[in-house]
Amino acid sequence: MAYSDKIKEIYQNQLSGIHEAGLFKQERFIHSTQDAEIEVEFPAGSSPKKVINVCANNYLGLSSHPEVIKAAHEGLDTRGYGMSSVRFICGTQDIHRELETKVTEFLGTEDTILFPSCMDANAGVFEAILTSEDIMISDRLVHASIIDGMRLCAAQHDTFKHSDMAHLEKKLQLHANKRLKVVINDGVYSMDGDTAKLDEMAALCEKYDALLFVDESHSSGFIGKTGRGTHEKCGVMGKIDIITTTFGKALGGASGGCVSGRKEIVEMCRQKARPYLFSNTIAPVVVSGVLRVLDILSQSTEYRDKLEKNTKFWRKGLSEAGFVLKDGDTPIVPVMLFNAKLAQDFSKDLFDLGIYAIGFFFPVVPQGAARIRTQISAGHEMHHLEKALDAFIQVGKKYDILGKTKQEIIEMYGN
Amino acid sequence: MEDMKEVILEYVIEEYCDEENDDVTFDTPLISGGIVDSFSMVSLKRFLENKYKISIPDADASPEAFDTVKKIEVLVKRFQ
Numbered sequence: 001m002a003y004s005d006k007i008k009e010i011y012q013n014q015l016s017g018i019h020e021a022g023l024f025k026q027e028r029f030i031h032s033t034q035d036a037e038i039e040v041e042f043p044a045g046s047s048p049k050k051v052i053n054v055c056a057n058n059y060l061g062l063s064s065h066p067e068v069i070k071a072a073h074e075g076l077d078t079r080g081y082g083m084s085s086v087r088f089i090c091g092t093q094d095i096h097r098e099l100e101t102k103v104t105e106f107l108g109t110e111d112t113i114l115f116p117s118c119m120d121a122n123a124g125v126f127e128a129i130l131t132s133e134d135i136m137i138s139d140r141l142v143h144a145s146i147i148d149g150m151r152l153c154a155a156q157h158d159t160f161k162h163s164d165m166a167h168l169e170k171k172l173q174l175h176a177n178k179r180l181k182v183v184i185n186d187g188v189y190s191m192d193g194d195t196a197k198l199d200e201m202a203a204l205c206e207k208y209d210a211l212l213f214v215d216e217s218h219s220s221g222f223i224g225k226t227g228r229g230t231h232e233k234c235g236v237m238g239k240i241d242i243i244t245t246t247f248g249k250a251l252g253g254a255s256g257g258c259v260s261g262r263k264e265i266v267e268m269c270r271q272k273a274r275p276y277l278f279s280n281t282i283a284p285v286v287v288s289g290v291l292r293v294l295d296i297l298s299q300s301t302e303y304r305d306k307l308e309k310n311t312k313f314w315r316k317g318l319s320e321a322g323f324v325l326k327d328g329d330t331p332i333v334p335v336m337l338f339n340a341k342l343a344q345d346f347s348k349d350l351f352d353l354g355i356y357a358i359g360f361f362f363p364v365v366p367q368g369a370a371r372i373r374t375q376i377s378a379g380h381e382m383h384h385l386e387k388a389l390d391a392f393i394q395v396g397k398k399y400d401i402l403g404k405t406k407q408e409i410i411e412m413y414g415n
Numbered sequence: 416m417e418d419m420k421e422v423i424l425e426y427v428i429e430e431y432c433d434e435e436n437d438d439v440t441f442d443t444p445l446i447s448g449g450i451v452d453s454f455s456m457v458s459l460k461r462f463l464e465n466k467y468k469i470s471i472p473d474a475d476a477s478p479e480a481f482d483t484v485k486k487i488e489v490l491v492k493r494f495q
Contacts, residue, residue, distance in 0.1 A: 140452065140455055147454050150454075151454075156457075157457060158457065158458050158461075159455040159458065161431075161433065362449060363449065367448055367449040
């Protein structure tokens with residue numbers, strides 16, 4: 001046996017370090033379907049408690065939608081459970097290509113390729129389309145999966161200040177001599193809930209002959225008038241060269257992702273992207289569910305409209321109660337607490353009052369920017385939101401932070 | 416002759432800071448303090464190499480060596 005006491009001690013010390021730094025992540029076991037109300041066993045071993053969930057990516061409330069579940073059952077019955085293959089050997093069914101075509105239509109692009117997850121799409125796309133002669137210029141707050149993808153790619157990289165178009169332009173000028181330039185950003189930023197300035201970015205990319213990449217994981221299905229995404233909201237449909245997105249959030253919430261965009265770029269991914277080439281096809285049951293989700297969203301904007309209404313109510317309620325919020329108009333509404341311990345205590349008190357929302361702190365967000373990230377869903381009814389708001393106000397009063405400025409909260413609790 | 420620490424500090428503020436975190440000094444932890452993420456550190460390395468006509472091997476360009484302006488000055492002088 002090679003797992004000696006010495007090796008064991010190395011890992012035990014590392015885990016102790018994570019504990020001591022207050023960064024140890026613990027799973028909460030959910031005994032119900034994903035929904036506005038869930039049953040959570042926390043701490044482990046306790047009886048499951050019914051709570052209102054305000055921290056899921058279930059933006060459209062479709063994760064447990066009866067029609068999606070029915071479509072998934074039909075997919076299971078007609079196409080089976082698994083394919084036991086990667087796509088290019090014997091893992092591509094008719095419904096995989098049908099989903100790629102439907103996603104292409106939905107996003108208004110030229111072609112689409114499915115990946116096991118958006119993490120895999122982001123991990124594979126850059127290496128497939130760029131070489132060491134090229135440059136990737138990314139916003140400093142892009143998702144971790146994009147950073148991993150860039151690390152796996154031989155192209156050079158540089159960054160620009162978050163959403164700072166003047167800084168981006170400087171970087172485009174600095175790297176003018178590269179063979180290919182790719183500007184990389186998220187459509188909606190998952191921690192702050194703000195939206196990328198895609199119209200300005202598209203104009204800069206045109207001016208400096210650069211490709212534009214957007215991760216639409218927190219946008220697809222609900223941002224823009226018909227929920228196509230940030231590119232619809234910013235009026236630049238058809239001008240984004242590479243979109244990656246997930247089916248694991250608003251679009252059914254199961255799993256899977258894709259690269260969608262220019263035909264040749266998608267084809268390069270089909271030929272070269274390693275997570276596509278060396279990982280299993282998306283399970284037929286998931287493909288069938290996502291196909292139904294796209295049908296639902298193409299027929300009506302009912303869900304994204306309800307989400308917009310819920311978001312407005314939630315943001316207005318928190319703001320009027322005197323919380324410090326991050327500006328924005330997306331369903332991601334961060335309640336700023338600045339201090340890591342305060343964020344953890346606040347989350348615990350909310351749970352005691354029947355509200356499930358998680359505290360985020362460094363290194364997930366910058367030092368001194370701890371928060372409770374709330375995420376609103378079309379699955380929430382008004383009574384859910386009213387109860388959650390009451391709980392937030394109650395806990396806010398307990399810590400005496402309502403109506404206080406950022407500076408005042410930091411003076412009280414530190415950052 | 417311009418002071419190396421001042422030059423580096425000016426670049427760090429211009430490149431990485433905004434009105435929320437522009438009170439950076441020679442001793443402010445840049446990487447461990449979350450002002451410069453390790454991925455963005457590459458532009459700082461490129462700036463130093465171009466400005467001082469040096470080449471810093473990747474193995475020496477560690478987050479620890481880049482953590483404060485003072486430490487960066489020590490690093491640059493090692494390769495001059």
